[in-house]
Every structure is written in structure tokens, then in C-alpha cells.
Amino acid sequence: MSSRQQDDLSPSAEKAAIATEQARVTAMYERLDDLRAHTRERLAEAHLQERSGYAALMEREARSYEQALRHARFGAVEEGLCFGRIDIAHDDGDEARYVGRIGLRDTEHETILVDWRAPAARPFYAATPGSPEGIVRRRHLRVRHRRVIGLDDEVFDPDGLTEGDRRQLVGEAALMASLARGRTGRMGDIVATIQAEQDRVIRARLSGILVVQGGPGTGKTVAALHRAAYLLYTHRSVLERRGVLVVGPNPTFLRYIGDVLPSLGETDVVMRTVGELVPGVEATIGDDHEVAALKGAPVMADLVRAAIQDRQRSPERAFGEPDLRVETDAGTLVVPGPTCDRVLATARGLRLEHNVARKYVVDRLLRELARAESTLLGRPVDEEDLPHAGGRLWQEDPVREALDALWPDLTPRRLLRDLYSDRETLLRVAEAGGLDTERAPLLLRPAGAPWTVEDVPLLDEAAELLGRDDGAERARRRREDAERAEEERYAQGVLELTGLAEDPAEGLDAALLADRHRAPGPSSTTAERAAADRRWTYGHVIVDEAQELSPMAWRAVMRRVPTRSLTVVGDVAQTGSTVGARSWREALEPYVGDKVYVETLRVNYRTPAPIMEVAADVLRVAAPGQEAPESVREEGDPPRAVLMGNGPKGDLPGLVAEELDAIGEGRVAVIASDASISEVAEALPEAARPAAERGRDGSTPSVVVSTITEAKGLEFDSVIVVRPEELLARPCGAGDLYVALTRATRRLTVAHEIDLPEVLGRLNA
Ligand SMILES: Nc1ncnc2c1ncn2[C@@H]1O[C@H](COP(=O)(O)OP(=O)(O)OP(=O)(O)O)[C@@H](O)[C@H]1O
Numbered sequence: 031m032s033s034r035q036q037d038d039l040s041p042s043a044e045k046a047a048i049a050t051e052q053a054r055v056t057a058m059y060e061r062l063d064d065l066r067a068h069t070r071e072r073l074a075e076a077h078l079q080e081r082s083g084y085a086a087l088m089e090r091e092a093r094s095y096e097q098a099l100r101h102a103r104f105g106a107v108e109e110g111l112c113f114g115r116i117d118i119a120h121d122d123g124d125e126a127r128y129v130g131r132i133g134l135r136d137t138e139h140e141t142i143l144v145d146w147r148a149p150a151a152r153p154f155y156a157a158t159p160g161s162p163e164g165i166v167r168r169r170h171l172r173v174r175h176r177r178v179i180g181l182d183d184e185v186f187d188p189d190g191l192t193e194g195d196r197r198q199l200v201g202e203a204a205l206m207a208s209l210a211r212g213r214t215g216r217m218g219d220i221v222a223t224i225q226a227e228q229d230r231v232i233r234a235r236l237s238g239i240l241v242v243q244g245g246p247g248t249g250k251t252v253a254a255l256h257r258a259a260y261l262l263y264t265h266r267s268v269l270e271r272r273g274v275l276v277v278g279p280n281p282t283f284l285r286y287i288g289d290v291l292p293s294l295g296e297t298d299v300v301m302r303t304v305g306e307l308v309p310g311v312e313a314t315i316g317d318d319h320e321v322a323a324l325k326g327a328p329v330m331a332d333l334v335r336a337a338i339q340d341r342q343r344s345p346e347r348a349f350g351e352p353d354l355r356v357e358t359d360a361g362t363l364v365v366p367g368p369t370c371d372r373v374l375a376t377a378r379g380l381r382l383e384h385n386v387a388r389k390y391v392v393d394r395l396l397r398e399l400a401r402a403e404s405t406l407l408g409r410p411v412d413e414e415d416l417p418h419a420g421g422r423l424w425q426e427d428p429v430r431e432a433l434d435a436l437w438p439d440l441t442p443r444r445l446l447r448d449l450y451s452d453r454e455t456l457l458r459v460a461e462a463g464g465l466d467t468e469r470a471p472l473l474l475r476p477a478g479a480p481w482t483v484e485d486v487p488l489l490d491e492a493a494e495l496l497g498r499d500d501g502a503e504r505a506r507r508r509r510e511d512a513e514r515a516e517e518e519r520y521a522q523g524v525l526e527l528t529g530l531a532e533d534p535a536e537g538l539d540a541a542l543l544a545d546r547h548r549a550p551g552p553s554s555t556t557a558e559r560a561a562a563d564r565r566w567t568y569g570h571v572i573v574d575e576a577q578e579l580s581p582m583a584w585r586a587v588m589r590r591v592p593t594r595s596l597t598v599v600g601d602v603a604q605t606g607s608t609v610g611a612r613s614w615r616e617a618l619e620p621y622v623g624d625k626v627y628v629e630t631l632r633v634n635y636r637t638p639a640p641i642m643e644v645a646a647d648v649l650r651v652a653a654p655g656q657e658a659p660e661s662v663r664e665e666g667d668p669p670r671a672v673l674m675g676n677g678p679k680g681d682l683p684g685l686v687a688e689e690l691d692a693i694g695e696g697r698v699a700v701i702a703s704d705a706s707i708s709e710v711a712e713a714l715p716e717a718a719r720p721a722a723e724r725g726r727d728g729s730t731p732s733v734v735v736s737t738i739t740e741a742k743g744l745e746f747d748s749v750i751v752v753r754p755e756e757l758l759a760r761p762c763g764a765g766d767l768y769v770a771l772t773r774a775t776r777r778l779t780v781a782h783e784i785d786l787p788e789v790l791g792r793l794n795a
Pocket residue numbers: 205208209217218220223224225228244245246247248249250251252253601635636742743744745772
């Protein structure tokens with residue numbers, strides 16, 4: 031007897047069971063409808079309240095916000111409200127517990143549905159034959175448009191443990207049904223079919239760095255997104271204030287995963303690529319391999335520091351004269367070189383950010399200039415009047431220009447632009463910063479060139495070291511903080527008065543209410559405020575395709591999470607960047623030592639076994655010693671190799687047509703190297719490029735032409751890999767080919783022009 035079996039009900043028993051479940055599900059939807067109606071009414075009431083006065087306005091704001099939040103949450107859960115049931119054995123009989131997207135209680139306050147994130151739902155995901163967690167049966171409910179259309183049962187029999195279930199799949203039938211669906215170009219949530227190993231990742235504790243390592247298709251991305259939803263549910267009070275940041279590899283990928291969290295009722299998450307981490311810069315193109323490798327290396331932190339120090343100049347360096355000489359209305363003012371040097375040395379010794387220390391330099395030198403002015407005019411020096419006299423001198427252009435030449439006010443962009451566009455400066459700075467002067471010229475480019483993705487961590491590094499003279503802003507913030515504390519006290523009073531303070535589940539607290547009340551214009555959410563502020567620190571950060579991050583990118587990410595509460599998701603075997611991670615420890619050690627907790631996902635939910643066998647041969651070359659994940663789907667169309675006799679133009683349109691035919695509904699991707707991509711796109715004029723995939727109605731085209739970088743993290747029903755020989759010739763080429771092959775959920779074609787590379791020999795067999 032198997033420890034766990036698909037419990038095949040007889041047709042009449044199944045009918046009866048469906049009828050029973052339908053009654054329960056109908057009751058849940060009725061309750062949901064009641065709650066929605068109630069929320070709508072209260073929202074309307076809140077808007078209609080016509081009371082004047084501060085307290086009444088605050089109360090109105092509180093009520094509308096609370097109702098709007100509830101309304102949005104109830105709206106997001108219509109499809110798949112309830113998807114599972116577990117029967118738990120108690121001494122006094124079995125308990126049937128229903129699991130769904132949100133928790134619901136009936137009018138008697140009895141729980142009729144448990145939120146999938148709540149501890150009570152855990153056995154639904156975690157129970158395995160070896161550890162049934164007290165459950166007797168797990169049932170997956172297939173519900174469409176409020177109708178129960180089918181059931182899949184697993185019965186646990188703890189006495190009969192056998193080899194019955196090799197992979198310990200949770201809800202195998204439901205899982206297989208979900209995997210068999212055609213791909214839409216948007217990732218969906220998997221609440222109904224989360225597997226036990228993924229559940230461990232999702233529910234891991236908030237603190238510390240969790241690394242989720244896993245081969246392609248093991249559900250790393252989807253599990254990480256569910257983890258974000260779980261953390262927001264479980265630690266709402268901490269995370270709602272600081273927010274969660276998800277860092278992904280490219281904008282296409284962020285669009286691809288963009289629906290998952292909203293479908294789980296979470297909208298307060300910031301999603302960014304590394305190229306978007308600094309507000310005001312939106313870099314989408316990357317540098318070529320060699321330049322990217324250089325810009326990503328740790329030595330760049332020293333180079334940026336050296337570039338700033340290079341702008342802190344003595345009169346000798348700035349003007350080629352030992353003393354500072356400035357032509358003013360009163361005549362030529364002179365500050366002796368050694369005095370200037372002393373001021374600069376003290377400013378450096380302050381260890382302040384460059385723009386903050388500038389204030390000191392300017393103040394001191396203005397005084398010295400004022401002193402020189404008094405001497406020039408034959409007046410006694412009035413020490414008390416020096417600041418005032420200096421302020422007057424500051425109004426004169428030559429004075430400002432002279433001081434700017436010694437210690438300029440710098441923005442990150444100005445610093446890097448000046449550095450990249452002047453060979454002489456670059457070589458001098460490289461020498462001071464310890465960068466090989468032979469390689470440094472790789473950084474040269476015209477002053478107006480657009481920022482690349484690799485520049486963004488450098489801009490961030492520069493912003494950190496430059497700082498800004500924010501004395502005035504700090505004073506304003508102190509004032510605001512004091513006002514804010516006062517308003518929070520007031521808001522707490524309002525909440526207590528209205529009774530809303532007792533309902534923390536709705537995520538409304540005094541601080542939030544005070545925030546919303548204060549915000550001028552349209553109120554901004556945590557996510558909006560976080561996204562606009564470079565210095566914002568998040569409660570938790572999730573980094574996907576994290577193997578691609580360079581050491582410089584890691585520095586930028588870590589700055590945003592000083593608590594080091596991170597989920598790092600990736601596969602070191604898929605590293606395409608020459609500065610990306612070969613080992614997690616190596617990448618993360620500078621920040622957390624060895625306090626890294628690694629969970630490995632081993633089952634591939636995307637790619638069927640016949641395709642994975644081909645990919646595994648490539649993996650052996652790309653990352654010797656790494657084990658390929660095991661495909662959950664053993665059957666699948668055999669992958670094929672096609673010799674292109676007429677090049678992409680002649681052969682590809684036919685191949686694409688064949689694939690579209692073979693898959694019926696779904697999507698085809700044609701993946702090529704950067705070198706071939708334009709030719710391939712020309713051969714397929716109807717196909718979309720990923721960056722252009724912006725169907726207003728949310729639809730995505732059925733044929734896409736993509737480079738490896740663009741295809742990272744995505745999946746397609748059918749994949750055609752063009753000129754594998756060309757991919758293999760690149761640095762990290764085997765890794766790139768591995769990524770391309772593993773994007774397929776159903777069919778794989780390799781279109782080659784010369785002999786098939788040996789590593790793909792299996793396709794000839
Ligand atoms: N438990 C599950 N139930 C249903 N589908 C799942 C489950 N786990 C993963 N999948 C599906 O498998 C596919 C691969 O998942 P995902 O993209 O998260 O994998 P990945 O490990 O991030 O892959 P890659 O490293 O190649 O980017 C997705 O379509 C996802 O929805």
C-alpha cells in the first residue's frame with residue numbers, strides 16, 4: 031500500500047463530494063459578496079460624511095482608506111478564492127479546514143476559510159508521506175467562475191510508507207494540470223500548488239540572508255514572490271513602513287512577473303532592475319562584456335573615491351600657482367598656498383562626504399579672503415565681521431569660480447561624466463585608485479553618451495561619497511518629525527475613538543493615518559515614497575537572477591538594506607556576466623561573512639525531461655559538478671536539431687510556422703546571440719522584440735525574438751535556439767546556451783548553420 035495515494039472516487043461518490051464542496055464554496059462566495067457590499071456602502075458613507083473640523087476630516091480619511099484597502103483586497107480574490115482543503119485528525123473526530131487566498135469568517139465569527147499564508151494553512155503545503163503533519167487527506171478543489179468542477183484527493187496513510195512517491199509531490203494532479211497550460215507571457219501565482227521544498231523557502235524567517243539556489247525552472251522566482259507576499263502578511267507592521275524591494279534582471283522580466291503580487295493582494299512592493307536603482311536614471315542598455323567586467327569590479331569603488339579626491343585641489347594643482355589669487359572688486363586677494371593646503375587637509379580629515387565638507391572649505395577660505403581684503407584695503411582685521419565679509423565676497427563670480435576650482439559642488443553624474451570623457455584625468459585617477467592604467471581607457475566615452483546599467487552602481491557609489499550639503503534639509507526634517515509625532519498622537523486618538531484601532535489586520539495604524547493626512551496632493555504609498563528616494567532603506571530585499579550581479583551592484587543593493595534581511599535567488603550555473611557570481615559565499619561574504627543560509631530547489635517544473643537531458647550535457651561544460659534539476663514532467667516532445675541551409679531569412683519563418691502549429695495556443699521564442707539578433711529580427715518581421723512587448727490590453731505577442739540577456743528568467747512553450755555555435759564562442763557561452771535551452775516548457779528546436787557542436791550531440795542521435 032502506498033503511503034499517499036491519489037484517491038480515485040467512484041463517479042457517484044465524486045458527484046456527491048463535488049456537491050458538498052460546492053455548498054461550502056458557495057457559502058464562501060456569498061460571504062465575500064456580503065463583505066464587498068458592506069465595504070462599498072461604508073466607502074460611500076465615508077465619502078458622504080459632511081463634517082467639518084480637523085478630527086472629523088481625519089476620521090473620514092481613516093474610514094475611506096480602510097474601506098478602499100478592503101475593497102481592493104476583496105476584488106483581487108475572485109478567481110480561486112478557495113482551492114484546497116485539509117482533513118485533520120483530532121481525538122474527537124476529523125476537522126475539515128479550507129485554504130484560500132484570504133481568510134474569511136462567517137457572521138458567527140467562525141473561520142470558514144484560512145489564508146494560505148497563515149500558520150493553520152501550512153500542512154496543506156508541507157505535509158509529505160514521511161511527515162503528514164497530522165493530516166489525513168489533502169484535497170485540491172478545481173473551481174472555475176465559482177463552480178466546483180473537479181477534485182483531486184491525496185490520502186495519507188502514515189502506516190504504509192513505501193517508495194510510492196519518489197518526489198513527494200504535493201497535489202500531483204493539480205500541479206500537472208497547472209503545468210500543462212500554455213504560456214501567456216505573464217507569470218501567474220501558484221498558491222494552489224506550492225510544493226513542500228518551495229514552502230520552506232516561502233516561510234523562512236525574515237532576518238538574515240536566505241539564498242535560494244536552484245537550476246532552471248525550479249520555481250525560484252515564483253517562490254520568492256510568494257515569499258514577499260508571505261512576509262508582508264506575517265510581518266506587516268515592520269514591512270509596511272519600510273517596504274519590500276524586488277530587484278530583477280531586466281524590464282521585460284519585471285513585466286513578466288508583475289502580476290504575481292497583485293494577484294496575491296499585495297501592491298506595496300517596489301520592483302526595479304539594477305539600472306533603475308538610482309531615481310532619475312533609467313539605464314536599460316548594458317556595456318559590452320569587457321567594459322561591464324571592469325565597471326563591476328570592486329576596484330571601481332576605489333576609482334570613484336580617487337575621482338572625488340582628484341577634484342579636491344590645491345591652488346598649485348588647480349591654477350598652476352602656489353597661492354590662491356582672486357580678482358575681486360577690491361583688487362587681487364591672495365591666500366597663501368600653505369594656508370589653503372591646511373584648510374583642504376583639515377576638510378579631508380573631517381571624513382565627511384565631499385559636498386558636506388565643501389561647506390567647511392568654503393567658509394574657511396572666504397574668511398581668509400576677507401582677511402586678505404582687509405589687509406589690502408589697509409583696514410584692521412575684525413575677526414567677528416569675517417563671516418559677514420566672506421558672505422559678501424561669495425556674491426562675486428570670480429570668488430565662487432576660484433573656490434569651485436578647489437573643491438567643487440559635485441553631482442554623481444558630473445563626476446562620472448568628467449571622468450569618462452577626459453583621458454588625462456582618467457589615467458591620473460586610475461593610477462591613484464589602483465586601476466590598471468592599460469585597462470582604464472576602456473572607460474572612455476563621449477560626455478553626452480547615455481548611462482549604461484553598469485554605470486548605475488557607480489553613480490550610487492558616487493552619490494554615497496559625495497553626499498549633499500543637507501544641513502537645511504535636516505533642519506526641515508527635524509521640524510517635520512516633531513510635527514509628525516504630534517499628528518501621530520492625534521491620529522491614535524481618532525483611531526481609538528472610531529474603534530478602528532482594534533482592527534490591526536487592516537493595516538491601518540496611527541503612523542500610516544498621520545502620513546496619509548499630511549501628504550499634500552494625492553497621497554503616496556510606501557512603495558512610491560521608497561522608489562523616489564535613493565537613500566530609502568527597505569525592510570526586506572529580494573534579488574532575482576542574483577548570479578548576474580557584479581560586486582559593485584551588490585554594494586548598491588546592500589546599501590538599501592542595512593539590516594541584511596534578504597532573499598537572494600539564482601543559479602550560479604546560469605551566470606552570463608563575466609563579473610557575476612561563481613559562488614554565493616564569495617559574492618556575499620563581504621557583507622555577512624559566512625552567515626548565509628542556502629536552500630536548494632531540485633525539481634524543474636518548466637522543462638520536460640527529454641529537453642532537460644540535452645541541457646544537462648551543456649551544463650556539464652558550463653558548470654562542471656553542478657547537478658541538473660530533475661524534471662517533474664517525464665514525457666514531452668523530442669527536441670530536434672535543424673540544419674539551416676538558407677540562413678535565418680530562408681529557414682526561420684518556416685520553423686516558426688511549424689512550431690506555432692505544433693503548440694496550438696502559446697508562445698514561441700527565437701533566441702539568438704547579440705551578434706545575430708538583428709538578422710534574426712529582420713527574418714521574422716512579425717515577431718516582437720521583448721522591449722516592445724507592451725500590449726495595452728495586457729496581451730503578449732505569440733512570437734518573440736530575444737537575446738539571452740532578455741530571455742533570462744522567462745519561459746515559452748516552444749524555443750528555437752539559433753546558431754548555438756555562435757553562442758558557445760562567447761565568454762560564458764556554455765552558460766548562455768544552457769539558459770536558452772531551458773526556456774522551453776514544451777518544445778525545443780536548435781537551428782544550426784555549421785556542424786552541430788559536440789556538446790549537443792544527443793540531438794543527432
Ligand atoms: N509549485 C508550482 N506549481 C505550479 N507551477 C509551478 C510551481 N513551481 C514552479 N512552477 C512553474 O514553473 C515555472 C518556472 O518557475 P520559475 O520561473 O519561478 O523558475 P526559476 O527557478 O526562477 O527559473 P530560471 O532560473 O530558469 O529563471 C513557472 O511557470 C512557474 O509558474
